[in-house]
Amino acid sequence: GAVVSQHPSWVICKSGTSVKIECRSLDFQATTMFWYRQFPKQSLMLMATSNEGSKATYEQGVEKDKFLINHASLTLSTLTVTSAHPEDSSFYICSARGSNARRSPLHFGNGTRLTVT
Amino acid sequence: DAKTTQPNSMESNEEEPVHLPCNHSTISGTDYIHWYRQLPSQGPEYVIHGLTSNVNNRMASLAIAEDRKSSTLILHRATLRDAAVYYCILRPNSGGSNYKLTFGKGTLLTVNP
Numbered sequence: 001g002a003v004v005s006q007h008p009s010w011v012i013c014k015s016g017t018s019v020k021i022e023c024r025s026l027d028f029q030a031t032t033m034f035w036y037r038q039f040p041k042q043s044l045m046l047m048a049t050s051n052e053g054s055k056a057t058y059e060q061g062v063e064k065d066k067f068l069i070n071h072a073s074l075t076l077s078t079l080t081v082t083s084a085h086p087e088d089s090s091f092y093i094c095s096a097r098g099s100n101a102r103r104s105p106l107h108f109g110n111g112t113r114l115t116v117t
Numbered sequence: 118d119a120k121t122t123q124p125n126s127m128e129s130n131e132e133e134p135v136h137l138p139c140n141h142s143t144i145s146g147t148d149y150i151h152w153y154r155q156l157p158s159q160g161p162e163y164v165i166h167g168l169t170s171n172v173n174n175r176m177a178s179l180a181i182a183e184d185r186k187s188s189t190l191i192l193h194r195a196t197l198r199d200a201a202v203y204y205c206i207l208r209p210n211s212g213g214s215n216y217k218l219t220f221g222k223g224t225l226l227t228v229n230p
Contacts, residue, residue, distance in 0.1 A: 006160070034217070043204075044161070044220040093160045095218075105151065106218055108160035 003027055004096050006109025013084055013116055020080045021112045023094030029074040030096035034106070035067070038091040050077055084116040121205045126225040129195045137190040137224055139205030144185050147210035151218065152179065152190050154201040161204065161220075164190065200228045 003026040013019050023033060032051055036044040048064075050056040050071035058064045068080040077096075081088055093111040098104045122140040129135040141150065152164040165172055165179045167188070172179040178191040192199055204223040209216055 004160075036220075043222050044155075046217055046219065049217060091158075095160070105163040105166060106153075106161075108153075108162065111158070111160045113158075 004030075004094065004107045004109040006094055006112055008112060009110060010113040011115070013114070015085055015116055016083055018080055018082045019084055019114060020078055021092055021094070021114075023077045023079070023096065023109050025075045025096045025098075025107070028096075028098045028107075030077070030098065031074065032097050033071055033077040034095045035069060035077075035079050036093045036095065038093060038111075044093060047079075081114065084114070086116045089114055089116045121207060121221055123203070123205055123221065123224045125222065126227065128227045128229065129192075130229050131197060132194050135192040135195045135199070135226065135228075137192075137203050137205075137226065138187065139189070140187045141205070141207055142186045144207055145209070149208040149210070150179070150181060150185075150188050151206045151208050152177070153204045153206065153218075153220075154199075155204070155223070156198075156201045164203070166208070195226075195228045197228050197230060200226055202226070 005024045007022045034049050035047045037047050038044045046059050047062045048056045048058045048069050050069050052071050052074050056069040071077040091111050091113050095106040095108045097106050149166050149168050151166040153161040154164050155161045165177050167179045180189045202223040202225050204220050206218050
């Protein structure tokens with residue numbers, strides 16, 4: 001089946017630094033990728049939607065200058081958390097879908113656990 | 118977006134069937150019903166989806182009420198590896214390839230050995 005790879009699986013960084021998370025679709029072309037955030041014991045919250053070659057669309061309340069998303073190719077999207085603070089510590093999950101939107105479900109990466117100290 | 122309602126938690130015994138209910142009384146005529154599950158410390162995993170007819174795949178079955186206001190995910194023989202949070206999500210038919218999936222709180226399924 002379709003595979004989405006997310007890297008790194010966990011990262012610890014100091015407050016004020018930036019962290020980049022990669023999301024790759026390994027065996028299909030992902031025309032659309034989504035980034036979610038999940039706090040402990042809560043559900044997934046959609047942060048932004050990105051289409052290859054265009055600017056990401058952010059959900060209300062998500063700072064686009066803090067969470068930089070780049071979807072430069074059909075197999076790679078990156079999320080950069082800039083000037084991270086402890087409150088940004090969370091589980092970040094990407095998902096991707098192929099071009100046939102009506103028939104293809106979302107495929108999710110295994111998430112990145114970010115801890116900001 | 119149309120909302121879904123699921124029980125917060127359910128419990129099952131290993132090798133017994135599990136019926137996970139979902140209410141979606143405000144579903145629109147063209148919304149698809151999707152089910153995903155999330156194992157601990159992992160990303161969600163697609164389980165099954167349907168529109169009007171019941172659906173079967175290797176993971177589960179999906180029974181959709183005739184009025185489409187509710188559905189039930191059926192795991193025919195629960196295993197310990199089925200312990201997860203199960204999300205019932207309505208996928209709007211508008212939006213083309215940009216349709217978004219909005220996750221609710223889901224049902225935490227516990228499987229007892």
